Amino acid sequence: MSYGIGILGAGVMGSDHARILASQVAGAHLVAVFDPDRARAEASAGANGARRVHARGIDLIDDPEVEAVLIASPDATHAEFVLACLARGKPVLCEKPLAASAAECLQLIEAETKLGRRLIQVGFMRRFDPFYGDLRAGLEQGGLGPVLLAHCVHRVATVPGYFQADMSITNAAVHEFDILRWLLGQEIAAVQVMRSRRKSTATLRDPLMIVLETDQGVVADVEAYMSAAYGYDIRTEVVCEEGTAELARPQPAAFRRNGSVAAAYPADWRGRFADAYRLQLQGWVNGVRSGVPAGASAWDGYLATIIADAALKSLNEGGRVAIPAATRPALYR
Numbered sequence: 001m002s003y004g005i006g007i008l009g010a011g012v013m014g015s016d017h018a019r020i021l022a023s024q025v026a027g028a029h030l031v032a033v034f035d036p037d038r039a040r041a042e043a044s045a046g047a048n049g050a051r052r053v054h055a056r057g058i059d060l061i062d063d064p065e066v067e068a069v070l071i072a073s074p075d076a077t078h079a080e081f082v083l084a085c086l087a088r089g090k091p092v093l094c095e096k097p098l099a100a101s102a103a104e105c106l107q108l109i110e111a112e113t114k115l116g117r118r119l120i121q122v123g124f125m126r127r128f129d130p131f132y133g134d135l136r137a138g139l140e141q142g143g144l145g146p147v148l149l150a151h152c153v154h155r156v157a158t159v160p161g162y163f164q165a166d167m168s169i170t171n172a173a174v175h176e177f178d179i180l181r182w183l184l185g186q187e188i189a190a191v192q193v194m195r196s197r198r199k200s201t202a203t204l205r206d207p208l209m210i211v212l213e214t215d216q217g218v219v220a221d222v223e224a225y226m227s228a229a230y231g232y233d234i235r236t237e238v239v240c241e242e243g244t245a246e247l248a249r250p251q252p253a254a255f256r257r258n259g260s261v262a263a264a265y266p267a268d269w270r271g272r273f274a275d276a277y278r279l280q281l282q283g284w285v286n287g288v289r290s291g292v293p294a295g296a297s298a299w300d301g302y303l304a305t306i307i308a309d310a311a312l313k314s315l316n317e318g319g320r321v322a323i324p325a326a327t328r329p330a331l332y333r
């Protein structure tokens with residue numbers, strides 16, 4: 001049996017998820033699309049075999065042929081859509097961030113906990129990226145000794161028009177917060193944002209240096225640079241007592257000429273994380289079908305958001321901001 005999926009949002013990510021679902025994922029098919037920009041919804045539905053385009057998001061969630069929902073609409077719309085899915089008992093893959101505020105994340109956790117089963121997966125797709133998978137497996141194998149430090153680089157060539165200053169943290173750096181928790185198996189206990197000199201052409205507060213401390217004393221720095229111009233560049237290196245572990249990256253073709261070598265960078269995340277998006281969707285579909293959830297939970301989404309809130313507080317008010325330890329509800333253990 002093939003599972004019926006509905007997608008909310010047919011912009012950059014919604015249309016990419018629809019394409020991947022229709023062409024590269026087994027056990028599910030696209031049933032319906034909603035986007036207030038109807039032409040976009042129709043283009044994505046038409047290209048990917050969906051039966052219909054809905055006039056409202058809630059109609060898509062109510063569609064009896066839609067058995068599970070993928071949310072790829074703007075960040076501020078996520079919480080309401082996730083709640084509606086939970087109210088109808090429909091599994092949901094929600095793009096990051098889970099919600100626009102920690103209070104909204106908690107509301108979703110409360111609703112899911114009341115249901116007593118996990119229906120929410122958050123789109124922290126790096127957890128499915130083979131290169132991050134290898135890095136984590138290598139760290140778990142041991143041999144490098146205890147972790148001391150981590151360095152993360154998050155460079156984006158340019159940001160879309162809707163991108164606002166806080167989104168360097170709430171929309172971009174949240175990936176680093178989540179992947180550090182996942183890689184190290186530690187919780188973030190404090191954060192401090194250092195402002196470098198602002199890039200002269202930047203409209204955002206760009207770049208930022210974010211320093212995180214874990215509950216086991218590891219320090220990690222995250223460079224968040226949203227106007228890096230040359231391409232999309234994501235790096236991670238973990239420094240341990242007996243050696244280091246560095247994230248490998250897909251190797252593009254190299255061109256040697258006139259005493260130099262050049263290799264193309266992906267323009268954005270869709271190229272760099274193509275495998276991760278595909279594996280994430282397949283993992284979600286498998287989880288929905290088997291009832292065994294995969295990927296980041298609502299709890300992981302909540303923790304990424306509270307770290308982001310603390311980072312924003314540090315950016316705006318200065319200083320180190322402690323993040324109180326939170327008690328994980330039994331559903332997420």
Ligand SMILES: NC(=O)c1ccc[n+]([C@@H]2O[C@H](COP(=O)([O-])OP(=O)(O)OC[C@H]3O[C@@H](n4cnc5c(N)ncnc54)[C@H](O)[C@@H]3O)[C@@H](O)[C@H]2O)c1
Binds near residue numbers: 035036075123
């Ligand atoms: N996981 C990742 O790597 C990744 C990458 C990029 C974006 N995202 C996330 O995906 C989401 C979408 O980002 P995007 O880059 O595709 O943005 P986008 O602007 O390209 O697309 C968003 C689409 O949502 C539509 N929309 C607006 N209001 C809506 C509503 N109420 N209901 C349904 N659709 C609505 C817009 O018309 C637009 O077509 C965001 O939450 C973003 O954070 C995740």
Ligand SMILES: O[C@H]1[C@H](O)[C@@H](O)[C@H](O)[C@@H](O)[C@H]1O
Binds near residue numbers: 172175
């Ligand atoms: O929304 C995007 C997306 O989540 C990418 O994966 C991230 O690298 C970008 O910085 C962010 O703006």
